Amino acid sequence: MADIRFVGVHKRFGDFAAVDGVDLEVKDGEFMVLLGPSGCGKTTLLRCLAGLERVDDGRVYIGDRDATDLPPRRRRIAMVFQSYAVFPHMKVYDNIAFGLKMQKEKKPVIDERVRSAAELLHIEELLERYSSQLSGGQRQRVAVARAMATKAEVLLMDEPLSNLDALLRLEMRAELKTLLQSLDATTIYVTHDQIEALSMGDRIAVMNKGRIVQLGNPLEVYDNPSDTFVGGFIGTPPMNFLEAEVSSSGSTAVVEVSGGSFEFPSDVAALAGHDLLLGIRAEAIGVETAAADGLVRAKVIVLEPLGSHNLVTVRCGEDTLKVSIQADIFPQPTSDVWLRLEPARIRWMDRDTGTAIHTGAEELATETAVVIS
């Protein structure tokens, strides 16, 4: 059993609050991703868990133990570093065996575990090599094998794929996910790559300025961001944000954006008294070729065919939006199109604070999600 709890964790470097009050619970066996831009404190938080940084305030629990004051070697963790940190003066075999030797395991046990870890990562034939004789991808595998060999209950990964080239990263991502699913270790995975986070995590903790700004499963975080930061950080392209006014007219509401207005078919009491931002994902915007009720007019600026779909940048009044449409529709630049902003997919944010305002009218992807098992 190794669930993890951060309770009110603070870490300062001089005047800079790298981790500014984090509370987080990670369940036993869960794959938790810490996601955020560089400098958001995700790596520092991970290092606090590893014992490589001392927390200034708060507690860190691993399993049922208070690990706050334990040195790294007593925390029963294993870590994969961004630079891989493969020891250059040891052969691959001795690298993988290092943790086991420190645990004073018997020779046959070490040998068996080294070989099985090497086998899992397909590096059996590299065991007699030195780090300088390996490629980046191979070093990465050695680092993962070394971390796995000790059979720690908690596996920490600090941007393990960020130094690989794009193709290799794609390959390793799926392989690593498969591998980690087969272990029952609790994994905390730090990345600034939102695709990596969405594709690998059971849950994602999005961090900004030393705090966790949203915690949820990948679909939740993507579909229903807690603020403009999360919406803008996650997703390619990021969520569109438009300044909007909402006024009530009888039973429905009218939404006014700089490019036009449309009806919003629900109660808007929750929105009263806020300066509003309307947030909407590129794929939640429909494109029509003729004017109709409830559509907003826009001018095409640029069309980017991407194979699987086309990405269109349009100017709608004073706002610039990214719209993703079917791959076989080609709106030409300077032509006019009419946008349908899917009401159920609209997310409302407060213009001043950037935080989400929930009206209860949102259709949440997590509620309609289908799981096949």
Added chain:
Amino acid sequence: MALPRIRIGRVLAYVAALAVSAFILAPIYLITIAAFSSFDAVYEYPKNLVPREATTETMRVFLDSDGVTDSLRRSAYVAAITIIVCLAIGTPAGYALARFSFRAANPFQLALVSTRAFPLIIIAIPLAVTYLRVGLDDTVYGVALAHIAFTLPLTVLVTASVFAGISYELEEAAMTLGCNRLSAFRRVALPLALPGVAASAIFIFVTSWNEVFAAAILTFRNRTLPAQLLAALDTSPLTYRLAGGFFLLAPALVVIFFIRKYLLTTWGRVAR
């Protein structure tokens, strides 16, 4: 057109390399053959660049001279003490300078460098007086102490830059794998720093072995080899001086030859 230009560049590079090598190696060569020639050959003029016969006559006379073997032994002692103390203090100090940010790190570094700003001649008299007072004069420990004082600051700076070049993440990785700070240093940082530490050991050895000024001032009867040679320089024959020169030269070359392995090989590849 590109090919001949590259070739000319190559040729020039080789010529330059040969010239530099010759400049350094020629005196070494001449001293060496003189040290193993007979008396007649040493005084012969013009010089024969290829020795006709190797004899130990000159060397034997030199080694049998009064005080030479004793001074050799003392030189070895002094060098050994200097190396051991410098590395024992300098390596941890260099590590600290490279790894930890402490309040006085910068002034400390400046102070280390500034010790090289004072010529020995300036502190020679006070040093000699102090030694006389403390009773360290005319001992190998006294000379070793002086040598440690010259070489320790540079040892600290050199090892600091060596450790700064070794990623701290390696030690952190060792700590997550079961090491404490000390064993992470011993199992990871130290082996990786070994080539650099070996290089500073060579530097310390050569400095101490060839250091003449402090040794000459601080000793009278118990002289080290350079001090002994200096004292006997104007009263001794040419053969004595050449053999002495060889003894100043040879150990340094031998040490460099053996330590070269650590300097040039890093694990799994040869550094260029």
